[in-house]
Amino acid sequence: MYGMGVLKGLSVTLKHFVNTYLDDFKYGFLWIGNKRYTTEVLPKRQSAEARGIFTVQYPEEVLKPQERFRFVPFLVYEGSDENREYRCTACGICSKACPPQCIWIVRANDPETGRPLRKPAEFYVDIDICMNCGSCAEFCPFDAIKMDHDFELADYDRTLSHIHDIQRLGKPVEYYARIRPSYHASEQAEILAKADKSARAKG
Amino acid sequence: MSETSQTQATQEPSVLTVQDAYGVLLERFPGQVRMDERQGYEGVLIEADSLLDVASFMRDQLGIRYLSSVTGVDNLPNGQLESVYHAFAGLGPALVFKVQVDRDRPEVPSLVSVWPSADFQERESYDLLGIRYIGHPNLQRILTWEGFHGHPLRKDWHEPYYEEELKPFASRHPDGHVYRAEDRNPFGMNLQYPSDFDPHNWTDIAQAAVYQPLQRTALESRLETETMVINLGPQHPSTHGVLRVVMAVDGETVVDLMPVFGYLHRNHEKIGERCTFPQIMPYTDRLDYICSMSTNLAYALAVEKLTGIRPPERAEYIRVIMAELTRIVNHLLAIGFLWNDVGAFFTPVVYAFNERELILDLFEMAAGSRMMCNYVRVGGVFEDLPDGWMEKARRLVYDRLPRFVDEYERLVVQNEIWRARAIGVGVLPAERAIAVGATGPLLRGSGVPYDIRRVEPYSIYDRFDFDVAVRFNGDVYDRFMIRFDEMRQSLRILRQAMEQIPDGPVQTGKKNYTIKVPPGEAYHRIEAPKGELGFYLVSDGRPNPWRYHVRSTSLINLTSLAEMCRGHKIADVVVILGSIDITLGEVDR
Numbered sequence: 086m087y088g089m090g091v092l093k094g095l096s097v098t099l100k101h102f103v104n105t106y107l108d109d110f111k112y113g114f115l116w117i118g119n120k121r122y123t124t125e126v127l128p129k130r131q132s133a134e135a136r137g138i139f140t141v142q143y144p145e146e147v148l149k150p151q152e153r154f155r156f157v158p159f160l161v162y163e164g165s166d167e168n169r170e171y172r173c174t175a176c177g178i179c180s181k182a183c184p185p186q187c188i189w190i191v192r193a194n195d196p197e198t199g200r201p202l203r204k205p206a207e208f209y210v211d212i213d214i215c216m217n218c219g220s221c222a223e224f225c226p227f228d229a230i231k232m233d234h235d236f237e238l239a240d241y242d243r244t245l246s247h248i249h250d251i252q253r254l255g256k257p258v259e260y261y262a263r264i265r266p267s268y269h270a271s272e273q274a275e276i277l278a279k280a281d282k283s284a285r286a287k288g
Numbered sequence: 289m290s291e292t293s294q295t296q297a298t299q300e301p302s303v304l305t306v307q308d309a310y311g312v313l314l315e316r317f318p319g320q321v322r323m324d325e326r327q328g329y330e331g332v333l334i335e336a337d338s339l340l341d342v343a344s345f346m347r348d349q350l351g352i353r354y355l356s357s358v359t360g361v362d363n364l365p366n367g368q369l370e371s372v373y374h375a376f377a378g379l380g381p382a383l384v385f386k387v388q389v390d391r392d393r394p395e396v397p398s399l400v401s402v403w404p405s406a407d408f409q410e411r412e413s414y415d416l417l418g419i420r421y422i423g424h425p426n427l428q429r430i431l432t433w434e435g436f437h438g439h440p441l442r443k444d445w446h447e448p449y450y451e452e453e454l455k456p457f458a459s460r461h462p463d464g465h466v467y468r469a470e471d472r473n474p475f476g477m478n479l480q481y482p483s484d485f486d487p488h489n490w491t492d493i494a495q496a497a498v499y500q501p502l503q504r505t506a507l508e509s510r511l512e513t514e515t516m517v518i519n520l521g522p523q524h525p526s527t528h529g530v531l532r533v534v535m536a537v538d539g540e541t542v543v544d545l546m547p548v549f550g551y552l553h554r555n556h557e558k559i560g561e562r563c564t565f566p567q568i569m570p571y572t573d574r575l576d577y578i579c580s581m582s583t584n585l586a587y588a589l590a591v592e593k594l595t596g597i598r599p600p601e602r603a604e605y606i607r608v609i610m611a612e613l614t615r616i617v618n619h620l621l622a623i624g625f626l627w628n629d630v631g632a633f634f635t636p637v638v639y640a641f642n643e644r645e646l647i648l649d650l651f652e653m654a655a656g657s658r659m660m661c662n663y664v665r666v667g668g669v670f671e672d673l674p675d676g677w678m679e680k681a682r683r684l685v686y687d688r689l690p691r692f693v694d695e696y697e698r699l700v701v702q703n704e705i706w707r708a709r710a711i712g713v714g715v716l717p718a719e720r721a722i723a724v725g726a727t728g729p730l731l732r733g734s735g736v737p738y739d740i741r742r743v744e745p746y747s748i749y750d751r752f753d754f755d756v757a758v759r760f761n762g763d764v765y766d767r768f769m770i771r772f773d774e775m776r777q778s779l780r781i782l783r784q785a786m787e788q789i790p791d792g793p794v795q796t797g798k799k800n801y802t803i804k805v806p807p808g809e810a811y812h813r814i815e816a817p818k819g820e821l822g823f824y825l826v827s828d829g830r831p832n833p834w835r836y837h838v839r840s841t842s843l844i845n846l847t848s849l850a851e852m853c854r855g856h857k858i859a860d861v862v863v864i865l866g867s868i869d870i871t872l873g874e875v876d877r
Contacts, residue, residue: 090702097699098635131646133687138642151649153656153674177461182801184567186457189464201462209466218570218662223670224801232656248466267674 105137122146152265155219155232157212158188160254161261169255172229175205179221179230187214188221208251212238228272234264306383309350317342324386328808328827331384336396339387343402352377353722355403357811357822357839358410360417362391364443369394369419372824374811374839375403379743382811389419398424405725407847416441416557431550431876437480440555447558448478454832455563515543518858522551526629526862529872533849533861540857545850549843552876560836564802565591566666568836573660575838576874578621579614581651582816584664589746590812590823591666595805597796603668604748605789609681610651610663611747611814612778612785616689617644618817618869619729619771619778620696626768626866627700630709636699643692646684653677666803668795678786685782693775701769710765714852714864717762724848727841728819730868733770734762740815751788752781764867802831809835816841818869838877842870 112126122141130139141148162169180188191207221230240246262269310332313321320338324331334342346352357374369391374382387396398421399406410421411430418439421427438445449469451457515536522532530551536543560568572587573580585607624637648658654673655663663670700706721734731738737758741749757773759766807829813822822839845868853861
């Protein structure tokens with residue numbers, strides 16, 4: 086009969102519609118409290134058993150990015166905010182590896198002798214040019230530059246505010262440990278192993 | 289009809305190996321054909337005068353029916369331009385032939401009369417390198433506009449924000465005082481015109497250049513009615529981006545049409561030639577942004593072919609898993625948007641997005657980004673799969689996706705409106721599909737079981753048990769149904785790969801932003817979700833490629849658009865375009 090195909094198709098949409106509400110029953114009426122997304126419910130509603138549709142209400146609710154998520158680099162520093170000790174040694178590998186060449190580094194010089202020091206005087210990232218590829222973090226031998234999770238960088242001014250300087254780029258090591266716990270842990274383990282080895286070599 | 293042509297296409301035995309074919313050519317055309325003796329190069333060099341004879345001989349006597357890639361190389365030190373061709377007989381590697389011409393008088397006979405698939409590619413080579421193809425029916429600029437000065441892929445051409453020949457730039461370190469390129473070369477000063485070009489009248493020139501060929505067809509058509517030229521796009525939701533289709537219509541019927549490209553052109557290839565080999569990888573994400581994993585893979589394989597680096601076993605499996613997940617993502621969207629074009633407005637697309645999000649979650653977990661994955665590396669992959677990835681992927685591949693594919697098919701497949709719009713529309717017969725260089729679902733929907741994963745297996749595809757999906761009517765409906773078949777085959781490959789995947793390292797060698805590449809050339813092609821995606825690389829031994837060319841699937845698949853649409857209604861053009869499945873990021877590059 087003509088029209089049966091259309092009805093069959095519509096039955097699929099109807100099923101989706103009904104199942105979404107049935108899933109709401111099954112997994113608890115989260116939306117009554119104006120809160121739909123919890124980390125416990127999400128995997129269940131995305132599983133093979135779930136039949137309905139589930140939406141996270143951005144920007145009221147924000148999904149936590151995956152650990153490897155990468156967006157615009159930042160510089161890791163140790164110490165307090167007033168007394169920052171950047172891990173960066175101004176070796177320039179990140180600025181060379183950067184495919185769109187958006188990293189600018191001025192190496193610090195010793196004020197007395199004029200010899201180059203192992204730290205940056207200035208460090209810029211033009212985030213309009215940055216393509217979030219993660220090459221800088223991938224090739225950095227000192228774990229000094231890392232990719233951030235903060236992706237809400239919209240701004241009213243597109244010129245100077247999009248060139249991040251060292252003050253803006255710097256983030257404490259605690260922040261890094263929070264957003265990338267497993268990377269931080271493995272790096273710390275490596276440092277400890279190395280220190281242990283050199284201590285044993287000396288002893 | 290398509291049944292017979294299908295048997296012709298498959299049963300024609302390719303008795304000659306490529307080396308034999310070269311031998312036959314050398315014997316048949318002495319003095320005109322010689323081997324390319326340069327270190328690391330392959331194929332034959334043909335004198336420009338006899339190119340047409342040799343090409344016809346190859347097609348008619350050697351059975352080389354499919355010209356895959358046409359491009360050019362600027363050999364600036366020798367003062368020569370080189371036109372490079374890669375053709376295939378069926379199974380096996382490419383038959384490579386080249387024509388070298390003087391840089392001051394770069395004239396090469398056009399091969400459009402022998403292989404129509406050369407049409408857009410010769411125009412592209414003319415546009416970007418300035419090789420003039422004598423006898424081309426419509427030799428105009430294709431990606432840049434008519435008022436563009438010079439040919440950008442020539443080695444002595446510099447872009448407006450030119451800094452240095454090669455990356456990394458010296459101005460970044462150790463005295464990297466930041467400046468914005470725009471401030472040094474402000475808007476309005478950053479362009480130049482050819483000496484005979486008047487910028488104030490450019491619209492007229494551009495319009496005439498586009499409309500003229502169509503006006504001619506309008507006059508030549510036998511119908512006595514008035515023909516009208518109208519534009520579809522470049523800003524029209526049905527063109528999936530910024531494609532512009534100029535149509536000559538007689539009432540509602542399309543007499544002829546011509547796609548106009550270049551609105552998203554950024555000269556990807558020039559950018560690539562400035563970068564080092566590993567630096568190009570994130571740019572390849574931006575070609576076909578729906579399936580960045582496949583594009584990554586194609587580029588990595590091309591560099592690996594050039595350098596001889598082999599990735600570890602586990603990395604090979606990860607690559608295949610990612611590539612097949614990408615194929616599913618692409619086909620889900622292709623089907624969804626095709627239904628969108630027909631008028632099933634957004635319900636199928638949103639259903640597809642629902643599953644796609646879950647696959648993109650997996651990509652984000654492994655690669656760190658959902659669409660611009662940048663995951664595959666030369667000699668391996670970025671990093672090993674994180675904990676919990678495999679369990680998540682298994683649940684998706686074994687349970688959720690198979691159910692969804694069936695449900696998705698049930699949603700519209702029997703719908704009478706859809707069948708009326710799709711069956712018998714936009715038929716592309718098998719011989720024509722091969723001649724115009726159609727690949728992927730477009731070719732297999734026309735009854736040619738040609739899948740590069742089978743005819744020239746790359747990576748580890750020879751280990752998996754899967755069928756080459758093929759359908760025989762060559763209309764919109766078959767091109768659409770074949771995508772369901774391919775998704776099911778992809779799921780089959782995924783299940784096998786997930787069972788067989790071994791433990792081990794995922795990267796050969798040390799990570800570095802430059803790699804050592806011997807001088808030479810390489811062309812590598814893969815079966816991307818949309819069709820044959822090829823990368824042609826020429827290295828002169830430096831860390832940066834001398835020539836970097838993308839054989840763009842979407843652009844070349846559009847060659848057949850005009851002949852599929854002739855005689856159909858305007859509304860059908862939208863459906864036919866949707867059934868080809870293009871990404872403008874890859875068309876315009």
